[in-house]
Amino acid sequence: MSPAPSSEEVVETASPFEDEKAPPSVRADLVTSAVLLVLGLTVVALSLRMPTFLEQSGTGLTAPGIVPGFYGVVLAVLAVLLALRTLRRTAVVGEKVAGNDNGRLAMAAGLALLYAGFLVGRLPFWMATALFVFAFIAAFEWPRGPAGRPRRLIEAAAIALCTAAAITLLFEELFLVRLP
Secondary structure, eight states, rough: OOOOOOHHHHHHHHHHTTTSSSOHHHHHHHHHHOOOHHHHHHHHHHHHSSSOOGGGGGGGGOTTTHHHHHHHHHHHHHHHHHHHHHHHHHHOSOOOOOOOOHHHHHHHHHHHHHHIIIIBBTBBBHHHHHHHHHHHHOOOOOOOOSSHHHHHHHHHHHHHHHHHHHHHHHIISSSSSOOO
16 A cells, blocks of 8 residues: 655645646636636727727716726736636645535525615615625625634625725716616
């Protein structure tokens, strides 16, 4: 019988670049991040080609490509962060990730449907957004256990309020969009 592999050997065999040895979730995350990066950069490139209306005495902020360009930049940045997180997690953990993420996906989808289908329109936008962000963070942090839970919930509330304020100000003051 051969001795158990050391942690260094496990890290080497879990390389995301060797298709046979990488867990499916690592490959899926890397492929997803590459596709999202290309999509985000394409959106930015196409938004830069849109007219600016400066010749009609408009400001640069009235250009129709501002919002899609912003979304493209955010999508590209998040795609890079996903790839970096996946590579870092693979190097640190060095083993296959066990479990199924379908429950987490269903929870995220359910919270998003609750937000879009029920909260928005019935509550002020900033409040609906703050409740959604708080519930989302709390739902995904809760399984980490009771140790530090009160602190994590306080952090979730602070993040939710800051996010709601930032989104509201960004859309109402910069993009001049009336929110429900």
